[in-house]
Amino acid sequence: MGEPATKDVLSLDELEVAGQLRTGRKHILSILVENKPGVLTRIAGLFARRGFNIDTLAVGPTADEKISRITLTLDGAKHPIDQVTKQLHKLVNVIKIRDLEPQDTLSRELALFKISADDSGRAEVMQICEIFRAKIVDVSRRSVVVEVTGTCDKVDAFERLVRPFGLVEMGRTGEIAIARGRGET
Amino acid sequence: MRAVDALMECLKAEGAEVVFGLPGGANLPTYDAFCDAGIRHILVRHEAGGGHAAEGYAKATGRVGVALATSGPGATNLVTPICDAMMDSVPVVFITGQVRTELLGTDGFQEADTIGITMPIAKHSFLIQQPLELPRSIHEAFHIARTGRPGPVVVDIPQDLSRAAITYEPVSDVRLPGYQPTTEGNQKQIRLAAKALANSRRPVIYAGGGVVCGEAGTELIEFATADRFPVTCTVMGLGAFPAPHEQWLGMLGMHGTRSANYAIDEADLICAIGARFDDRVTGQLTEFAPRAKFIHIDIDPAEISKNVPAHIPIVGDARNILPRLTAAYRALAPDPARLEGWWSRIRAWQQRHPLRYDDSADSEIKPQFMIEALYEATAGEAIVTSDVGQHQMWTAQYFHFSRPRQWINSGGLGTMGFGLPAAMGAKVGRPDQTVVCIAGDGSVQMNAQELATCVQEGIAIKVFVMNNGYLGMVRQWQELFWDGRYSHVETGPWPDLVKLAQAHGATGMRCADKRTLVTDFKEALAIDGPVLVDVRVTREENTFPMIPAGKPARDMVG
Ligand SMILES: Cc1cc2nc3c(=O)[nH]c(=O)nc-3n(C[C@H](O)[C@H](O)[C@H](O)COP(=O)(O)OP(=O)(O)OC[C@H]3O[C@@H](n4cnc5c(N)ncnc54)[C@H](O)[C@@H]3O)c2cc1C
Numbered sequence A: 001m002g003e004p005a006t007k008d009v010l011s012l013d014e015l016e017v018a019g020q021l022r023t024g025r026k027h028i029l030s031i032l033v034e035n036k037p038g039v040l041t042r043i044a045g046l047f048a049r050r051g052f053n054i055d056t057l058a059v060g061p062t063a064d065e066k067i068s069r070i071t072l073t074l075d076g077a078k079h080p081i082d083q084v085t086k087q088l089h090k091l092v093n094v095i096k097i098r099d100l101e102p103q104d105t106l107s108r109e110l111a112l113f114k115i116s117a118d119d120s121g122r123a124e125v126m127q128i129c130e131i132f133r134a135k136i137v138d139v140s141r142r143s144v145v146v147e148v149t150g151t152c153d154k155v156d157a158f159e160r161l162v163r164p165f166g167l168v169e170m171g172r173t174g175e176i177a178i179a180r181g182r183g184e185t
Numbered sequence B: 001m002r003a004v005d006a007l008m009e010c011l012k013a014e015g016a017e018v019v020f021g022l023p024g025g026a027n028l029p030t031y032d033a034f035c036d037a038g039i040r041h042i043l044v045r046h047e048a049g050g051g052h053a054a055e056g057y058a059k060a061t062g063r064v065g066v067a068l069a070t071s072g073p074g075a076t077n078l079v080t081p082i083c084d085a086m087m088d089s090v091p092v093v094f095i096t097g098q099v100r101t102e103l104l105g106t107d108g109f110q111e112a113d114t115i116g117i118t119m120p121i122a123k124h125s126f127l128i129q130q131p132l133e134l135p136r137s138i139h140e141a142f143h144i145a146r147t148g149r150p151g152p153v154v155v156d157i158p159q160d161l162s163r164a165a166i167t168y169e170p171v172s173d174v175r176l177p178g179y180q181p182t183t184e185g186n187q188k189q190i191r192l193a194a195k196a197l198a199n200s201r202r203p204v205i206y207a208g209g210g211v212v213c214g215e216a217g218t219e220l221i222e223f224a225t226a227d228r229f230p231v232t233c234t235v236m237g238l239g240a241f242p243a244p245h246e247q248w249l250g251m252l253g254m255h256g257t258r259s260a261n262y263a264i265d266e267a268d269l270i271c272a273i274g275a276r277f278d279d280r281v282t283g284q285l286t287e288f289a290p291r292a293k294f295i296h297i298d299i300d301p302a303e304i305s306k307n308v309p310a311h312i313p314i315v316g317d318a319r320n321i322l323p324r325l326t327a328a329y330r331a332l333a334p335d336p337a338r339l340e341g342w343w344s345r346i347r348a349w350q351q352r353h354p355l356r357y358d359d360s361a362d363s364e365i366k367p368q369f370m371i372e373a374l375y376e377a378t379a380g381e382a383i384v385t386s387d388v389g390q391h392q393m394w395t396a397q398y399f400h401f402s403r404p405r406q407w408i409n410s411g412g413l414g415t416m417g418f419g420l421p422a423a424m425g426a427k428v429g430r431p432d433q434t435v436v437c438i439a440g441d442g443s444v445q446m447n448a449q450e451l452a453t454c455v456q457e458g459i460a461i462k463v464f465v466m467n468n469g470y471l472g473m474v475r476q477w478q479e480l481f482w483d484g485r486y487s488h489v490e491t492g493p494w495p496d497l498v499k500l501a502q503a504h505g506a507t508g509m510r511c512a513d514k515r516t517l518v519t520d521f522k523e524a525l526a527i528d529g530p531v532l533v534d535v536r537v538t539r540e541e542n543t544f545p546m547i548p549a550g551k552p553a554r555d556m557v558g
């Protein structure tokens, strides 16, 4: 196609639509917001209004006390991500949004699992914990509580393995993420 | 001084010369401050009237409108105007009273979660939590309302904070790190657009409300006439391009002209400027302009590729972009003759399918005739507001708007009851102009109370009610698409609109004979003060042409 700065002929047939709508993969959005009341409601409301599902959401302070970081993940197979980020940008309290590239991103999530583990299963559960470098943080006669950190995939895998022992309950924080290397997220 | 006195200073500093409002417990302090502030306050009869008046003021002048209400019911009465302003990108600051801070969240007397209720329908909102925040928030509210894509901003002030003593220091800067609208278009994209235009053989310019609120009317004409680009406008864009112009195709969309819709249907390149591809324009998206590529110029990046994928998006202010696009296009010196085939096709449509209706042979007033008569009686010069329904579409079709801000209506939300208070606001903003409201008999009853405001304040609007005794637009749909089964659409001859006008202290008139209509209208326009004219029109006339919902433009009926 003709470079815009040149005099080349531009055939309309060559024009392609800008921006891809559905990416088909998981997205981690890192959103810096002003630390003001109601900001989370605005963000959540925007998703709700368009019928978008937020998979995970984590909110916390940043190095600057006036700014909080919201990390949220959502499925690009279901939702047009670029439209969402544009809408988010429109919120006055949203300062910056990064759609983090998975390969350039460090992401972690913390999870607590309460697993039934009587005498027969306990050793096996502890073995799994070791492989996953999970910590046993509480033990009772019939169950253990385990703390796992890692990527979302790792936590998923851990869950799959311990489920057969009897998963009493679990809690997950949702991922937080920052970019690898020197640059700011 | 009290925080509310600082509020008055802020309003003055922002150039707010008039405020539309109605007092109550939670904003008593604000009303006390009005006594000494030297700002014009217009006491409305219903907060929705005040909200729409502020919109009308903003749309007529391009300045920010201001509406005030108390907490609870006052604030909830503003919900419709706030949403209306959001949908149509109207810069209005809505200031609401709130219960005292210690009562927040306790179901206190007249408490409503105004910020929560309005969050999805406002561009932004502020709940004041410290009296000292008030001045900054007010300035930021005005800044946000008027810049970028304009819109409504809500400021909610708890009663106790509004009474607090503060030292007021004028605020000259706004600190909004997350709010930086893009106004300047990307030069590379502009050049690309110019090239695409130079290569197109069947181009159409599709201009919308963004050209009006972006004050880019002159720039649009320059651009369109850089070649012989055919121009169509949305309902919101009418007036952005002068209707009596040889390149003018008329409005597009559901009730647009055949020539505009057919041109869109066959276009190879559509240049959308400040228009948002509303479903009343596109119909079924897959059928919309199936042969075209799209240039999309819009100040709001979230509009790009929202409904229709843009091939050449240009984010920025139309007023910044259009002159540069015109220059880039001229520099390419394309051969104007390449558009000749396109124009002969368009001229054929125009000849075969002009806007038309069957006029009556007797004294009966056809609704279309009523609009033509009003166009004649006002010499096409008046500022015109409308309500929502058939009369709105006929006005859009038959009143040929020739300049931006001449036409004020509710397009996005389609709010019945918008027209009369909007006319009131427009007249306050443009006292030098004739301001006419074309209302429906259904719609006018939704905010007729503001006639009293007009009388009290000497706001000489002229309201022409197209009285068909029906909720006409809904009746039309029931007739055409629901087998003619009329369900709750007949309103009959009540109330007596002449008496209604008189009861409010305005002049009431009735017209039922088309032969004297133009002179009757001229007479009404010449009367001092507010006038309401009850115009009895054909009861069951349909608004045509029309693209039935979900059908392509080719299948227009009527
Ligand atoms: C009964 C009824 C029937 C209707 N039938 C029709 C119909 O037949 N045809 C029709 O067209 N409409 C019709 N409408 C109106 C329709 O619902 C929409 O309101 C209208 O089409 C939207 O107009 P618009 O695209 O110009 O956008 P607007 O709502 O006017 O939005 C303006 C756009 O311009 C952008 N913008 C703002 N400022 C700037 C700037 N400075 N520079 C660049 N861009 C800017 C904004 O971001 C936005 O995208 C009807 C409404 C009703 C109630």
Ligand SMILES: Cc1ncc(C[n+]2csc(CCOP(=O)(O)OP(=O)(O)O)c2C)c(N)n1
Pocket (backbone or CB within 6 Å): B387, B388, B389, B390, B391, B392, B414, B415, B416, B439, B440, B441, B442, B443, B444, B466, B468, B470, B471, B472, B473, B474
């Ligand atoms: C507040 C509100 N309620 C309902 C509607 C749905 N509606 C759209 S047009 C219309 C009929 C309007 O009747 P009228 O004002 O008499 O105008 P006409 O169509 O007869 O010209 C209705 C009820 C609306 N747009 N706004």
